[in-house]
Amino acid sequence: DAGVTQSPTHLIKTRGQQVTLRCSPISGHKSVSWYQQVLGQGPQFIFQYYEKEERGRGNFPDRFSARQFPNYSSELNVNALLLGDSALYLCASSLGQTSNYGYTFGSGTRLTVV
């Protein structure tokens, strides 16, 4: 069974551009969370989606948006990219929403904004 898959693995964008990152959860997992990890720091929570609805949002500007599709895959969109958006973007999937369930993480998408 495939793990959590993220695409692309690496991406270089220019300031002001828009980017879309993709995540496919483990089969049967209905919850997807997105995290941003800048170099030398722990990941920071961006969004959580469960059953195609947004269930949590971190302290990120409106330039960040996400959605979850009927097959439970998810996209993270970032508009008007800034240099500070350069980071590793991690997706984690879980069976459910509550703390009873553990997480499985993808390998991440490394975004570089130049």
Add this chain to the structure above:
Amino acid sequence: KNEVEQSPQNLTAQEGEFITINCSYSVGISALHWLQQHPGGGIVSLFMLSSGKKKHGRLIATINIQEKHSSLHITASHPRDSAVYICAVRSGANSKLTFGKGITLSVRP
């Protein structure tokens, strides 16, 4: 002050040594996670704890809810254990994880 603090910040050990990594948190939690991150970024979930102690192979994780503290122990350490070890907590019904900065462990042969 960060909600999740880890110590020490960096750790170097000799192969075979017993290693302890600590995590303290300041909020009430419903679960605590220990995660391992290798160069390149992929994160592997090691343990999820809400009380007591768990063991998997050479790894042992403990949590003291009253003291808001958890430890990750590695017995008979090996160079392949070299990685960043991250503690993350989940609070109540809130579904998000709050992460510590992680500790970089290097095990020398």
